[in-house]
Amino acid sequence: AQSVAQPEDQVNVAEGNPLTVKCTYSVSGNPYLFWYVQYPNRGLQFLLKYITGDNLVKGSYGFEAEFNKSQTSFHLKKPSALVSDSALYFCAAANNFGNEKLTFGTGTRLTIIP
Amino acid sequence: DTGVSQDPRHKITKRGQNVTFRCDPISEHNRLYWYRQTLGQGPEFLTYFQNEAQLEKSRLLSDRFSAERPKGSFSTLEIQHTEQGDSAMYLCASSALLGAGSRNTIYFGEGSWLTVV
Numbered sequence: 001a002q003s004v005a006q007p008e009d010q011v012n013v014a015e016g017n018p019l020t021v022k023c024t025y026s027v028s029g030n031p032y033l034f035w036y037v038q039y040p041n042r043g044l045q046f047l048l049k050y051i052t053g054d055n056l057v058k059g060s061y062g063f064e065a066e067f068n069k070s071q072t073s074f075h076l077k078k079p080s081a082l083v084s085d086s087a088l089y090f091c092a093a094a095n096n097f098g099n100e101k102l103t104f105g106t107g108t109r110l111t112i113i114p
Numbered sequence: 115d116t117g118v119s120q121d122p123r124h125k126i127t128k129r130g131q132n133v134t135f136r137c138d139p140i141s142e143h144n145r146l147y148w149y150r151q152t153l154g155q156g157p158e159f160l161t162y163f164q165n166e167a168q169l170e171k172s173r174l175l176s177d178r179f180s181a182e183r184p185k186g187s188f189s190t191l192e193i194q195h196t197e198q199g200d201s202a203m204y205l206c207a208s209s210a211l212l213g214a215g216s217r218n219t220i221y222f223g224e225g226s227w228l229t230v231v
Contacts, residue, residue, distance in 0.1 A: 004156075036222070043118075043205055044157070044222040090156050101170070102149075102220060104156030 002027040004093050006105035013081045014113050021076040021108045023091030033074040034092040034102065035065055044090065050074060061085070081112045116140075118223035120206050126229045127196055134192045135226045139208030146189050147207040147220065148181055150174065157205055163189060164211065196230045203227050 003026045013019045025031055032051055036044040048059025055067040065076045074091060088109050092102040119138040127133050139146045144165050149157035160179070161171045165186035175181075178196075183189040193200055203225040209218045 034220075041227075043120075043224040044207075046219055046221060049219060092156075101159040101162075101172075102157075104158070106154070106156050 002093055002095060002103045004091050004103050004105040006089075006091055006108045008108050009106070010109045010111070012111045012113060015083055016080050019078050019081045019085070019110065019112075021089050021091075021110060023074045023076065023105060024072050025074060025091070025093040026072065027093050027095040027103075029095045031072075031074075032094045033065075033067065034094075035059065035063070035074075035076050036090045036092065038088040038090065038107070047076070047089075083112045083114055086110060086112045118206055118208050118221055120204075120223040120226045122226060123224060124227045124229075126231060129198060129230055130195055132192065132194045133196060133228060134190055135204050135206075135228075137189045137191070137206030137208075137223060139188070139206070140221060142210065143208035143221075144186065144211045145209045145220075146183055147209075148189070148191050149205040149207065149222075151203045151205055151225070152201075160191075160204075193228070196228075198230045201228055201230045 005024045034049045035047040038044050047063050048057050050057045050067045058064045063078050065074055067074050088107045090107050091105045094102050121136045147162040148160040151157040159172050160175050161181050163183040166183050178194045181191045205222050205225045207220045207222040209220045
């Protein structure tokens with residue numbers, strides 16, 4: 001069974017500072033990894049994905065994520081946080097065996113402090 | 115591209131009533147998914163369709179739940195005899211089918227909030 005862990009329920013970062021939201025995964029075979037963002041009472045917005053290739057993936061709104069196979073991690077990063085980045089962030093994973101189910105972590109609430 | 119559309123956005127119903135949610139996927143997306151999200155949790159997979167065929171159902175999808183995609187376009191999720199535990203946000207998503215071994219992005223709608231009182 002596949003699983004995703006987001007070890008921090010809450011992350012607070014000062015505006016302008018770099019941010020990291022952590023994610024580790026467990027899947028059979030090669031992982032497909034995703035980050036989504038959710039604003040209050042809204043659906044999920046796609047940020048970025050790792051399928052194969054370069055371990056550093058660039059996505060929307062200046063976010064990027066680094067795939068680390070040995071540590072089974074896929075941390076989300078941004079060099080300079082904005083107040084508008086405050087939201088709930090979800091990491092998700094699937095495997096490459098035709099499995100269409102995304103398994104999500106429990107989410108990390110990111111708060112950017114002005 | 116108008117995105118994944120869900121209707122209604124909010125539904126309050128009495129326990130025991132039936133409710134139906136509709137999802138219109140992104141045009142020409144042949145894969146459609148339903149997920150459920152409860153407060154403080156990440157979305158959980160319920161079921162997915164490829165065109166009109168329902169290819170997988172989660173054990174979370176009890177006999178009271180039924181999903182259809184009759185013409186391979188929009189989909190409906192019906193919950194019969196609702197219970198308070200059904201209160202959640204029901205998310206629809208869609209993606210395009212690429213070649214074997216390929217993976218495309220799954221795009222989500224705004225969700226349909228269900229409150230069972």
